[in-house]
Amino acid sequence: MSYTIDEIKRIEEKWQKAWQDEKAFKVNASPDKKKYYVLEMFPYPSGKIHMGHVRNYTIADVIARLKMMQGFNVLHPMGYDAFGQPAENAAIKNKTDPKTWTLQCINQMREGLRRMGFSYDWDREIATCDKEYYHWNQWIFLKMMERGLAYKKASSVNWCPSCETTLANEEVIQGECWRCHNKVAQKDLEQWYLKITDYAEELLDDLKTLQNWPARVITMQENWIGKSYGVEIYFKVKKTGEILPVFTTRADTIFGATYVVLAVDHPLVEKLIKEASNKKEIESFIEKVKNQSKSDRVSAGLKKEGMFTGQYAVNPVNKEEIPIWIADYVLMEYGTGAIMAVPTHDQRDFLFAKEHQLPMRIVIADPANPDQTAADLKQAYEGDGIQVNSSQFNGLANREAIQKIAEWMEAGNMGKTTLYWRLRDWLISRQRYWGTPIPVVYCRQCGTVPVPEKDLPVELPEKVSITGQGGSPLASLKDFVVTDCPRCGNIAKRETDTMATFFDSSWYFLRFCSAHNSDEVFNHQEAHYWMPVDQYIGGIEHAILHLLYSRFFTKFFKELGLISFKEPFTRLLTQGMVLKEGEVMSKSKGNTVDPDSVISQYGADTLRLFILFAAPPEDQLEWNSNAIEGSWRFLSRVWNLAENHYHPIKGSSPLSDADRALERQRHITIKKVTEDIERGFKFNTAISGIMVLVNAIEDYAKGKESSRINQRILNESIKTVVLLLAPFVPHLCEELWQKIGGTNQMIARTQWPQYAEDVLKQDTIQIVVQINGKLRGKCETPSDLGESELKKIVLADEKIKEYLKGKTVKRFIVVPNKLVNIVIGD
């Protein structure tokens, strides 16, 4: 048979069917076998799979298949993150309902995944919109409620006017909605939160244990959690004596505080401006700032607006009376919502002070500019220096003073050292239909009552008409809303908000361990066997959102005693984006390449090989429709080798140099491919290594190296190529293995090839000779020579002699079995 697309299609369909019929990748927890759990971030089912999915899942599949061949019991499941707003939008657009639309997308997606030949245990397939799944969302929510971790509070929240729903802080990217990119507004609402802040310390500390996570993901999470040590300093309102705490990380600058600024929504503001002569003016300023969206505030940039309240505060360290202002650049969400302003040493304060002609005083002398005065400053000096104008602390290095001043203030009740976190509680209620109903009932007598576990799941009503106009459609469904109070039996109202879909995806990796268990959230033994996930693979865009939430849920399950580990994902790989003409492939840009069209032209194997070969997995990948030809050509050469040059024989014959060289190349390649994948996911160089071996086999088979061909060596080499390629291009390799493997066993269940160190060794090697660091020649020498013998051979080399004529050898540097460098002078 020749290598044609029709033949490839036939082979790929044949093996996809065989894997499916035989449930080739179905696994069970068996404690006597070593396990390996490979997981990719499950897709949102929005239609067909795209190139990003292909890349993500191909990487995972190679790892899964390699581990299988290495004898591990490999769990490699797949499911769908199926709740969420796009389904509602699509339902409106296509005049259908979200469930119908979603299930149809799932079917399309599953077919796309099947066509790629991924090694999933399809018996564990889950979709979060199934009530068998969201039942357990509700159960988890109840457990959190029991422990006070799920609670409802009124607060200013992020509100996306276009999605008409609330958003978590993590879903606001640069002031915009992560999904629709519209500006996010602030709104006062009563909403459900999860107390992720209770876990801030643990979430931060345990990042240290994640040795095999990309450093930048760790850094992003650290910054997001944002632990900062500082001092809460007790200023006093002069007139009333009320305490006004401000937070600072720079206690060393306390003597330079020349005014105090409050956020416009600070609780004290109303009182402070009560008797102000320009009260009306101040109030209208407050209104204006309150109505600004976050992104407006940021884009307003350096211009800082504010007003004087007419009141003064007393600085506890020197009893100085300084004015109290309100301004747009101080945020109620962080610290105490009030700051001491030190314009000489904080750029924001500096700009504000210039704008409003407020006084300044230098308290940290810039060592490069020790005599400058506040009037000389063109900008705030934020660097280190020596304390000045700071009473008894004068002369201290400011780094030291931070600590000393904090202790002194604490001792004198002027303040206390404090810890502030940037992390906020997670807002999880959404005013949308297509999500998990929050299992809570509101009763006039009993208040907020959780739905009892035995009444779960609270089912999401179906065939609901969605308008997309304000609020959850659930609120208008009388049958849903009106219920009996589980506690007193009187008539009561159901909660009509649904859960954010990030709730669903925060624990799905545990559900895969017991995918269809209807009695419990997951089985303890099964989770104990499979978890944690050994290798997790997905996009960097989830560096904070999903990966932080999942870590939080895992810590919560540990507290419940359901699991015994602290972190869900041992190793994390974040794959790069797929680009076309330098831009990210996306539907909105219209620059997508449909995997299906590539498959019908070249087959899934070529697509898989190309996407792994074109770039390292963490880098961006530029789609090049020419370059894919190279992958096709390579596979056809492998095919021809197996078809035309593999001939079973019996017995063996002595080896020539050319035979030994090929055999050595075979072992080198096994070593390289195994290490490239395992040590750094270097699929691109692993593949290039196999290409090198194929090139060598072709030369050998064509008689380029020697006129005599040793068929046994040739056969071994071809077999090795097919085995090494099996994780990358599984369909082709299954087919070739059937022809040359000499067994009926699937290649997926065949042992990964081994290499022998002694075959890698060479009797003679080439030593690179440098003179003063420049390449000047090469010498054939026996391996493992000592310095003196090596020196003898190298210095006897004719060419080297030429270079050394009339010079003195000053040093002779040897890198064993590799290189010598002769340092010469005149």
Next chain:
RNA sequence: GGGCAAGUGGUGGAAUGGCAUACACGAAGGACUUAAAAUCCUUUGGCCGUCAGGCUGUGAGGGUUCGACUCCCUCCUUGCCCACCA
């Protein structure tokens, strides 16, 4: 404004202290063919040279080293993340 990553042929990329450009794409020339496609062979960083070979070369500049794409410092450019976080 802060943080992180990256910068290597015409292109994707390889080499992480020791032969710069593996592997592939593209291009050029050749073989086969009536012709084309496919396939195979050869060449392919730049400059000089008929060859042998020489010089030069990894964003720019400096440093460390016998030796630097690799380590350190300064700068430039690009990408990503965070951002009035006190």
